[in-house]
Amino acid sequence: MTMQEDHKDCFVLEGKMALPNQYFAGRLGSRFLIAIRDRKKIMGLKCNQCGKTFVPPREYCEKCWTKIADNWVELGTEGELVNFTVVRYGDRHLPKKPPYILGQIRLDGADTPLVHIVEGIDPREVESGIRVKAVFAAKTTNTIMDIDHFEPV
C-alpha cells in the first residue's frame, strides 16, 4: 500500500525552542578565566609524568590520567601560530564579521594550542609559524574573550 499522495493539507508551523542554560566553568576553569580577567595572565596545568602542559586547563592529564589540578604553570602571553583557518561566512552566533582568522596558538610554555581570533594581519598574508601576542580586552565578560584577540608581535 502506498502513502496517500494528498498533500493539500500539509503546512509548516514556525516555532522556536528557547531554553535557558547555565554553564559552570568549575574550580579550574574559573581560576583560568580569573587569571586572564584580573591578572592578564594565561595559566596552564602541567602533567609531571608526561611533561605536558595543557591549556585550557583540565583536571586530569588526558594521556596518563594523573590528577594535575594543582600543578598550575604560568604561560607566556606570546606564542607561535601553529595553524589557522579563515572564516569567510557570517552568522549571528559568530564573534566577528567575515573574513576573520581563527588560529591555533601554542603559547610559550604550553604543549597544546589555544584557539583564538588573530587580528592585525591580512587574512591573505597570514602564515603558520608567525609569532603572535595576546591583547587583553578592556571590558571583561568572564569568558575566553577576556583575551580580545592575538596579533603579530
Place this chain on the structure above:
Amino acid sequence: MKMHAKNRNVAIIGIGQTSFSSHKEDQNQVEMVQEAVINALADAGLKIGDIDCIVHGNMELFEMQFAPDLWHSLGTGAYGKDEYRITTGGTTGATLVCAADNLVASGLYGTVLAIGMEKLQEGNTTGGITNMADPLWFRNLQTGALTGTTAQEMIDEFGEERAKRAAMRYRIMMDKHAMLNPRAHRRFGLEYSQMEDLMANSPPLVGELRLIHMCSQSDGACAMIFTSEEKVKQGTKNPPVWIRDHIQVHREETIPNLFGFNKPEMTHHCAARTLFARNGIQDPVAYFDVFEMYDPSAWWAVDWLREFFLLTGDEHLRMLEAGDFDLDGTIPINPSGGVIASNPIGATAMLRPAEAALQIRGDAGGHQIKKEVRHALASGFGGTFWTVLMILEKELNWQEVNHD
C-alpha cells in the same frame, strides 16, 4: 539463532558514582563525568587503557548542550576508542546498561564502560521534558512529568484515606532509606508521625500529587564497567554481578490514551510478565531479594508495584502496609532511596542496576540489606511510559527457559 540468547555471559565488575546534589558549581560537566569514571575504574581495579568501548548517555538537550559526549571525551576516556551515544529519555541510564550488556555479550568488545550523567543545574528540566511532546499539538498542554491522574485513580479504587496514606508511607520509607545513603541528594529525616501533616500541608502540584511526593532534580553521574565471563574467570577485584536478562517495552507517544475509559496493559506489566515468563520466574515476590525501581513519584511507585509484581486488587497496598517493602521486609524496594531521593536523570536509570548490584555484592554500606541478596530486579522508566526491566544475579547458575 535464538532471540535474547547471549553469545556469552556478562558481569558488572565496576561501579562508580558521584555524590548527588543540586549544587555542583565547582565542577564542569567533564570533571563530574570523570569523577564517576575514576571511581568505577578504582572499584574495578582497572585503568582506562583496559576499557575497549564507551557508551555514554544523558537526556538530550537537558543542559542545552548538543552531543555532550564529544565535549566529555576528556573525562570519559573515549579518546581513541569506540564510543556510542545513547539517549532515550528517562530510561537512558538503563538503556546504557542494556547496550553495554549487548556489546559485551556479542563478543565484539571485551570490557565496556557505560556512563550516565546529568547536570540539571545547567539546564531547564521541565522545559526539556515538555519539549519532547509533539510540537504541533501537545507541547502547549504538557505539564512534563507532573500529573495527578494516577493518584485520582488510586483514590477512586481504594478510597481517599487509604490511598493517600499508602503514597505517603512509601514516601517516608524512601526518605528513611535515603538517610542511610550518604550519596543521596535529598535526605529530610522524615518520620512516620509526620504523615498526617505532610498529607495535608505539602504544597499540591497537580491534584493530589504534592511536592513531597515528587522526585528531585539532581546533578551527578554514574559509571559502570561490564566484562565477559572469560575475563571474570581470570580474576576480578570485586565479586562479579551477572546480568541475566533485560527487556525494553515502549509504547506510542500519545499519553492521553492511557486515561480513557479503560487502560491498555501498562508497559511495566508487559515487561514484567514477558521477562519473568521467559526466565521461568513464577513468583517474582518470592524470587527476588531486592527491587530497585525507578520511582518518579510516590503515587506512581505504589501503583507500579502492582504492575511489576503482577499483583491484583489491593495486594500491593497490603504488602506496603505490612512492611514487606521495607529494608528488612520480604522484598525491599529502593534501599538507595530511589529516584525520589536522587535524580540526575541521565544517570538515574543506571543507578537502579548499580545499586542493585551493590546489594548483591554486599557493598552498599549503610543501606545494605542484611539478608543475603542473590536475585535482584531493576527498572528504568521514561519517555511516554516506557519501561526497561532487568534481572541481576549473584551466581551464574540460572536455567535458560524458552527463548522464542
Place this chain on the structure above:
Amino acid sequence: MTEYFGTTVADIFATMPKRFKPEEAKEVDIAIGYEATGEGGGKWKATIKHGTLKVETVDGDLTGCKTTIHTDAETFVGVTLGKIGALDALSSQKLRVAGDPKFLMLLLPKIFTPYAAPEKKPVAVTARDIITTIAERFRPEKAEGVAMTIGYDLTGEGGGRWTIVIRDGKCAVRGGLADPLTVKMTMEAKTYTGMMVGTIEAVTAFTSGMVKIEGDMAAAGATAKFFRKYVVPGATEAEELISLRVTNAIEQRFATGPVMGRWFAGLREKKFLANRCPKCGRTQIPPREICAWCRVRVHEFVEVGPKGVVTHFDIVYFASPDPLTGAVRDTPYATAYVVFDGSTEREAVTMDLKKEDIPRLKEGARVRPVWAEVTTGSYRDLIGVALDEQEESL
C-alpha cells in the same frame, strides 16, 4: 595584604617566632633567605643560631644566606599550608631552592610547628539581621513589572513578622504582616537564617514541610531571584566560581504532513477528525499515519464529537513555563482527558477546561468544545472544552 588560601605571606613570618621550637634547634646554625615574588610577597631572612631565632624583612639583596628559597607568594602560602605539594612545586620549578633543598625539608618541620591559617570566627547572624536589610540586596532589574507583598512569619528565637513589598521597581520592608498578602511563608527563624546563609537548601525546606506557604506558591518560589545572595559580614570571600547564563533560542519549523494537516483542516471547520485503524478499529485522535499497536497504515478518517466525556482530569497548581513562549500560565488550571462521542473507549485526548468550570468538574462530566472566534487551522483554534451543563440537567 593580598590573601592566598585565606591568609597572607606576612602572617607566616609573623608567626614564625611563636612556632619556633628552640629545643630542636640547639645544634642549628643557619641563615635562610626567602624571596616570595608577586603581590603580598617580599623578602625575609630567618637566622637560627644555637636555639635562637631572628626573623627580619629584607629590602635589598638576600646576603649571607646559606640557603635561599625563591617562589611566588601564592605558592609559598600554598606549600606552607600543604595545599600545594612541596615536591610538585619543586618539580615544576615554581619553588626553587639555592642550596640543599633536602636539608631544608628535613630541618624546617623539625624546628617549627606547622603553620595553620587563622580561623575566622563565625559571626552570629539573626533572621532579623537578614530580613531587615533585604532591601539593600534588591535587584530591580529582575523585578520589572512585579507587584507583590510577601509576608514572613518567623517563629522562635530571633524571629518576628515582616512584610516585603515589591512594587514599581522598588522594595521596602515593614514590620508586621500586611493584609492582603500575595503569599505568606511561615517557618522557624533558624530555618530562614539557614536558607539565606546557605546551610539549608531552600528546596529541601519547602518540600519537607519546614516552610508553610499560604497563597501564591509560584510567588514564593520566585522571591529568591529578586535579591542578591546574603553574605555574612566578615566571612571569608568564597573562591569565585564563574558561570554563564544564556538562553539559547533555536528557530524551528515543523512540518505537519498530510495526516496532521488534515486534523488541523478539520479544526478550521470546527470538526474533530480522528482516523480509524482497519485492524483494531480504534479511533486515533489526533489522527496518526499508523496504528502503533497493529503496525498498519491508517487511511480512514472519521468525525468524532463535538461533545465528549471527561474520563480523568488534573487540577494543576504549579505551572511550568511554556517552552515556546516562556510564559507561565495562571494557576490553578485544569487539564481534562476527554473521550469524544463516537471514539473508541480508550482514545482520550487532553483539553484545557474553561477556568470557571473547574469547581464543578467531575469524572464522567459531559463537555463541549470552545472554539476561537476565527479558526485558521492551528491548535489555537480550539481554546478548550467547557462543561456541557444543559445536557446534564436533562
